[in-house]
Amino acid sequence: MRRHVFLTGLPGVGKTTLIHKTIDVLKSSGVPIDGFYTEEVRKNGRRIGFDVVTVSGKRGTLSRTRNDAGTLNSGRCEYRVGQYAVDLPSFERLALPLLTNVNGKDDKEKKVYVIDEIGKMELFSEPFIQAVRQILDGTAATILGTIPVPKGKPLGLVEDIRSRRDVKIFNITKDNRNSIVQEIIATVQDCRKLNGN
Template identity: 65%
Template sequence: MAKHVFLTGSPGVGKTTLIQKATQALKSSGIPIDGFYTEEVRVDGRRTGFDVVTLSGGRGTLSKVGSDSTTARREYRVGQYVVDLVSFEQLVLPVLRNVNLDSGTGKKVCVIDEIGKMELFSQSFIRAVRQTLAGSGTVILGTIPIPKGKPLGFVEEIRSRKDVKVFSVTKENRDSLLEDIVTTVQNCRK
């Protein structure tokens, strides 16, 4: 039986929107929920990066378009974006630690949008997600990218877990999946 729920699909198909709608539905039914999602940052209609936004209202930089200047510190890059690992970890790691603490109110839900190339530069993040997956007190509602090019080891590890239910989101099915996702998360809490 599934203990965790992940959405996968092409970039821009609506995974984050679906996660946000599911989060609202779960919250309104009284389920304890925390976590984060990623949000595009746009300037004059152009995407300039991504922020991490926690469900408790915190916000920080995940990545931004990098310059070609050489810097002394090591840069983590995905395409044109430079990943701000310090900002990401300062915001996300406390959320993951707190969600793993026993609340005594039944299983919490932890939103992790997303587990992708940028986030996987953080070994601390990978360890925290593994710990949450292995624990019994938290249900993860997360997103992972579709397999493309060189597989991302940790993403494939999640995808192949027997206790993970993966929903493939498409433009055709995204509007009809919400109820199934919410019901599956609620069943994971039992």
């Protein structure tokens, strides 16, 4: 009994592109969608960080490289992943309102929640972890999300997602990324039916 769908795969393999394609098809079918995805930010052809972008088009800073960290909204940065300084206040301001009260009575029209991604940067936020767990454990919504491939120290929430019996995980590769979108869409629609939508 699958309730949620996650994509995993190496960085740059096309997970977010597949999320966009799935969103487009589901929206055109009348499926209510909310949530966010991450997007690379480039300057002079070089990646300088990531932004968080909501499905409705609002944008906020997620991270910047050390050289570009002066552009962070929160000033001094306490959280880092590799060369990136994470703007946790900016991320939480944008992402948390989308994910809270999903299982409450006020949010019944929003049934598919995009969470791209659940990775090291996002997992600095304890409220984000709690919100994702609540959606996973509830029955009012289906998550369409992405998680990283295992590398280095295990990430608690990511490992929990991998071990859940109500989660379908698609491993995205260069070989299957152009042919798998219909299967992802069908699985999300099946999950919605199971959740009573």
